[in-house]
């Protein structure tokens with residue numbers, strides 16, 4: 001039976017860019033999603049190579065009924081984020097070029113590149129960019145969703161380094177969005193995800209590629225109190241050492257260690273070994289550690305989270321309150337015990353992470369033109385929390401979802417009871433049941449709606465390109 005979307009793409013001369021469920025490349029692309037639960041089996045995948053290809057695809061799909069999704073690296077973990085079952089997936093995975101303009105000091109990066117490749121391509125030029133901390137994460141979703149990096153204290157979120165987006169709009173026009181050309185679109189794309197068009201190139205400001213110093217340390221669960229204090233102190237002091245970054249993670253990963261441990265990652269992006277901010281952290285006992293001088297590429301490749309498994313994530317944010325971190329650690333201990341009773345012990349992994357989100361990160365963003373994340377309205381030094389659960393089967397994923405959702409509720413209630421909750425949700429970490437845009441503030445939502453109405457008056461990226469988080473229709 002004729003399919004209007006496929007017919008339109010073929011009529012537009014795009015047959016050679018299409019792969020179907022019977023093709024080996026289709027299977028390869030579906031397997032390349034980070035989370036197995038994100039791959040939904042579209043009726044076809046279209047794989048553009050250039051911005052002109054993307055433009056022709058958008059124009060062809062605009063003429064007919066049917067839904068579509070956009071995918072760059074395919075790392076967003078929830079079903080519906082970057083793929084679609086009954087529609088077409090526009091997969092930017094063949095668009096991976098990285099070039100460097102030494103005059104302008106800008107790196108031009110296509111959206112399907114992964115950060116490890118980006119760092120490798122820029123290293124010979126002596127520069128790097130504020131990108132992902134895991135080498136396999138994709139560029140397109142990370143930068144349009146925000147992008148928290150080891151460099152956030154120096155240059156704000158990854159999206160704040162974007163000097164120019166090349167974007168394909170709903171009418172197929174290929175435009176630039178920067179501080180002087182389409183500046184409203186430029187700002188909206190810094191956190192507004194796939195709501196306005198398809199970004200086909202990011203021109204990113206670069207940073208000198210000095211070697212970093214840092215890496216992971218794993219501490220016994222019994223060191224919990226010292227670690228909790230360390231993240232609270234770091235968050236309060238980070239502005240004095242904006243070149244440093246720190247993350248803590250209560251984690252159960254029985255293939256590495258049979259018990260819950262607390263992994264932490266500390267990084268000095270200027271390569272100093274003895275930053276005073278890490279003095280107390282270094283005193284916390286460790287089971288093992290991997291802290292050394294290294295390149296950004298090396299550290300990003302050292303901590304790649306395995307793909308092809310079923311993933312559930314929840315996120316929240318809190319004031320920089322050690323009691324909330326302690327409570328999360330206790331809830332995580334309980335979670336692991338409950339899951340051990342429900343799932344084979346070797347068959348699940350959990351992480352309960354806290355990342356400093358001090359107010360000065362948002363200052364860095366505002367200095368560079370601002371974004372739509374709304375962090376500039378958060379008055380307190382905050383902690384960004386992420387809870388993840390990894391399993392192998394759909395049945396276990398349901399159990400994980402239920403348990404993680406209950407955990408998030410309990411922690412949120414606890415934080416609320418102390419006045420330590422912050423209603424901010426990071427869109428690149430949210431579960432499908434959470435709504436990041438609603439947490440970015442009424443003014444930002446209003447702005448996003450206006451930009452959408454201006455650049456996409458028929459609402460194609462709201463109604464037809466349904467993958468990912470859409471701008472809430474009702475007033476938040």
Ligand SMILES: Cc1cc2nc3c(=O)[nH]c(=O)nc-3n(C[C@H](O)[C@H](O)[C@H](O)COP(=O)(O)OP(=O)(O)OC[C@H]3O[C@@H](n4cnc5c(N)ncnc54)[C@H](O)[C@@H]3O)c2cc1C
Pocket residue numbers: 034069070071072073074075076077081082092111132133134137138139140141142143144145146147148149193194195197198199200304305428429467468469
């Ligand atoms: C292992 C792992 C590590 C991570 N580490 C970090 C980290 O250090 N810091 C951090 O901030 N986040 C991190 N994340 C979250 C990550 O930023 C998001 O998953 C991000 O969306 C991944 O980018 P992607 O290109 O793979 O996105 P995809 O999954 O391909 O797409 C995600 C969303 O972005 C939209 N989108 C993608 N490309 C485009 C485009 N070209 N134009 C318009 N819209 C587009 C899509 O519509 C989709 O809704 C991590 C995720 C994982 C799984």
